[in-house]
Ligand SMILES: [Zn+2]
Protein backbone atom coordinates (compact mmCIF):
# COMPACT_ATOMS: atom_id res chain seq x y z
CA UNK A 1 0.00 0.00 0.00
CA UNK A 2 1.31 3.45 -0.82
CA UNK A 3 0.14 7.04 -0.95
CA UNK A 4 -0.85 8.00 -4.44
CA UNK A 5 -2.12 11.04 -6.27
CA UNK A 6 -3.94 10.71 -9.54
CA UNK A 7 -4.89 13.53 -11.86
CA UNK A 8 -8.43 13.07 -13.11
CA UNK A 9 -8.87 12.67 -16.83
CA UNK A 10 -12.22 14.42 -16.70
CA UNK A 11 -11.79 17.48 -14.45
CA UNK A 12 -8.00 17.71 -14.14
CA UNK A 13 -8.15 17.85 -10.33
CA UNK A 14 -6.08 15.54 -8.19
CA UNK A 15 -7.48 12.67 -6.17
CA UNK A 16 -5.33 11.47 -3.30
CA UNK A 17 -5.55 8.09 -1.66
CA UNK A 18 -3.99 4.73 -1.04
CA UNK A 19 -2.90 2.55 -3.89
CA UNK A 20 -2.85 -1.21 -3.29
CA UNK A 21 -1.22 -3.68 -5.60
CA UNK A 22 -3.82 -6.42 -5.78
CA UNK A 23 -1.41 -9.14 -6.82
CA UNK A 24 0.88 -8.58 -3.84
CA UNK A 25 -1.91 -8.17 -1.33
CA UNK A 26 -3.83 -11.17 -2.66
CA UNK A 27 -6.94 -9.11 -2.99
CA UNK A 28 -9.55 -8.25 -5.59
CA UNK A 29 -11.90 -5.31 -5.73
CA UNK A 30 -15.17 -4.04 -7.11
CA UNK A 31 -15.83 -0.33 -7.43
CA UNK A 32 -19.20 1.24 -6.77
CA UNK A 33 -21.03 1.99 -10.01
CA UNK A 34 -22.02 5.47 -8.79
CA UNK A 35 -19.30 6.89 -6.51
CA UNK A 36 -15.55 6.55 -5.79
CA UNK A 37 -15.99 3.97 -3.02
CA UNK A 38 -14.66 0.47 -3.48
CA UNK A 39 -15.32 -2.95 -2.02
CA UNK A 40 -12.17 -4.88 -1.16
CA UNK A 41 -12.38 -8.63 -1.66
CA UNK A 42 -9.91 -10.16 0.76
CA UNK A 43 -11.63 -13.28 1.98
CA UNK A 44 -11.00 -16.02 -0.53
CA UNK A 45 -13.19 -18.52 1.31
CA UNK A 46 -16.18 -16.32 0.87
CA UNK A 47 -16.81 -17.41 -2.70
CA UNK A 48 -16.36 -21.04 -1.86
CA UNK A 49 -18.77 -20.76 1.06
CA UNK A 50 -21.37 -19.35 -1.28
CA UNK A 51 -20.85 -22.04 -3.85
CA UNK A 52 -19.22 -19.72 -6.38
CA UNK A 53 -16.49 -21.31 -8.44
CA UNK A 54 -14.33 -19.77 -11.12
CA UNK A 55 -13.97 -22.06 -14.09
CA UNK A 56 -10.38 -22.12 -15.27
CA UNK A 57 -10.90 -22.11 -18.99
CA UNK A 58 -8.35 -21.30 -21.65
CA UNK A 59 -9.25 -19.72 -24.95
CA UNK A 60 -10.74 -22.42 -27.15
CA UNK A 61 -11.85 -24.72 -24.31
CA UNK A 62 -15.41 -25.94 -24.28
CA UNK A 63 -17.53 -23.35 -22.49
CA UNK A 64 -15.02 -20.57 -23.08
CA UNK A 65 -16.38 -17.43 -24.71
CA UNK A 66 -14.81 -14.36 -26.25
CA UNK A 67 -13.74 -11.70 -23.73
CA UNK A 68 -14.22 -14.34 -21.02
CA UNK A 69 -17.96 -13.85 -21.25
CA UNK A 70 -18.47 -17.24 -19.62
CA UNK A 71 -17.48 -15.43 -16.41
CA UNK A 72 -20.38 -12.99 -16.58
CA UNK A 73 -22.78 -15.16 -14.52
CA UNK A 74 -20.03 -15.72 -11.94
CA UNK A 75 -19.43 -12.01 -11.51
CA UNK A 76 -23.18 -11.44 -11.19
CA UNK A 77 -23.29 -13.99 -8.39
CA UNK A 78 -20.40 -12.26 -6.61
CA UNK A 79 -22.02 -8.84 -6.96
CA UNK A 80 -25.24 -10.27 -5.52
CA UNK A 81 -23.53 -11.22 -2.24
CA UNK A 82 -23.04 -7.65 -1.13
CA UNK A 83 -25.14 -4.83 0.22
CA UNK A 84 -25.41 -1.62 -1.79
CA UNK A 85 -22.98 1.23 -1.24
CA UNK A 86 -23.96 4.06 1.15
CA UNK A 87 -24.63 6.23 -1.93
CA UNK A 88 -27.24 3.77 -3.18
CA UNK A 89 -25.02 2.42 -5.97
CA UNK A 90 -23.94 -1.19 -6.32
CA UNK A 91 -20.49 -2.74 -6.35
CA UNK A 92 -19.89 -4.12 -9.80
CA UNK A 93 -17.09 -6.15 -11.24
CA UNK A 94 -17.14 -3.87 -14.28
CA UNK A 95 -17.28 -0.51 -12.48
CA UNK A 96 -14.36 1.89 -13.00
CA UNK A 97 -12.68 4.09 -10.38
CA UNK A 98 -14.28 7.49 -10.06
CA UNK A 99 -12.74 10.85 -9.25
CA UNK A 100 -13.19 11.99 -5.64
CA UNK A 101 -13.70 15.57 -6.89
CA UNK A 102 -16.02 15.39 -9.91
CA UNK A 103 -17.22 11.75 -9.62
CA UNK A 104 -16.50 11.14 -13.30
CA UNK A 105 -14.16 8.34 -14.40
CA UNK A 106 -10.70 9.03 -13.05
CA UNK A 107 -8.88 7.44 -15.96
CA UNK A 108 -11.44 8.39 -18.58
CA UNK A 109 -12.99 5.68 -20.69
CA UNK A 110 -16.27 3.95 -20.11
CA UNK A 111 -17.18 0.76 -18.29
CA UNK A 112 -17.70 -2.26 -20.51
CA UNK A 113 -20.07 -4.57 -18.61
CA UNK A 114 -19.97 -7.22 -21.33
CA UNK A 115 -16.18 -7.59 -21.47
CA UNK A 116 -15.04 -9.30 -18.27
CA UNK A 117 -11.52 -9.42 -19.62
CA UNK A 118 -10.99 -5.96 -18.08
CA UNK A 119 -12.48 -6.84 -14.75
CA UNK A 120 -9.44 -7.78 -12.72
CA UNK A 121 -7.39 -4.63 -12.26
CA UNK A 122 -3.81 -4.92 -10.98
CA UNK A 123 -4.26 -2.03 -8.55
CA UNK A 124 -7.02 -0.58 -6.48
CA UNK A 125 -7.10 3.13 -5.67
CA UNK A 126 -8.94 4.02 -2.47
CA UNK A 127 -9.76 7.74 -2.33
CA UNK A 128 -13.09 8.01 -0.61
CA UNK A 129 -13.30 5.01 1.65
CA UNK A 130 -13.64 1.30 1.13
CA UNK A 131 -15.74 -1.57 2.36
CA UNK A 132 -14.55 -4.89 3.64
CA UNK A 133 -16.13 -7.88 1.90
CA UNK A 134 -16.98 -9.92 5.02
CA UNK A 135 -18.60 -6.95 6.79
CA UNK A 136 -20.58 -5.92 3.76
CA UNK A 137 -22.25 -9.23 2.97
CA UNK A 138 -26.02 -9.21 2.71
CA UNK A 139 -26.12 -12.29 4.88
CA UNK A 140 -23.09 -12.12 7.15
CA UNK A 141 -24.48 -14.57 9.65
CA UNK A 142 -24.95 -12.06 12.47
ZN1 LIG B 1 -21.25 4.40 -3.96
Ligand SMILES: [Zn+2]
Nearest residue numbers: 008011099102
Ligand atom coordinates in the same frame (compact mmCIF):
# COMPACT_ATOMS: atom_id res chain seq x y z
ZN1 LIG C 1 -12.51 14.60 -11.70
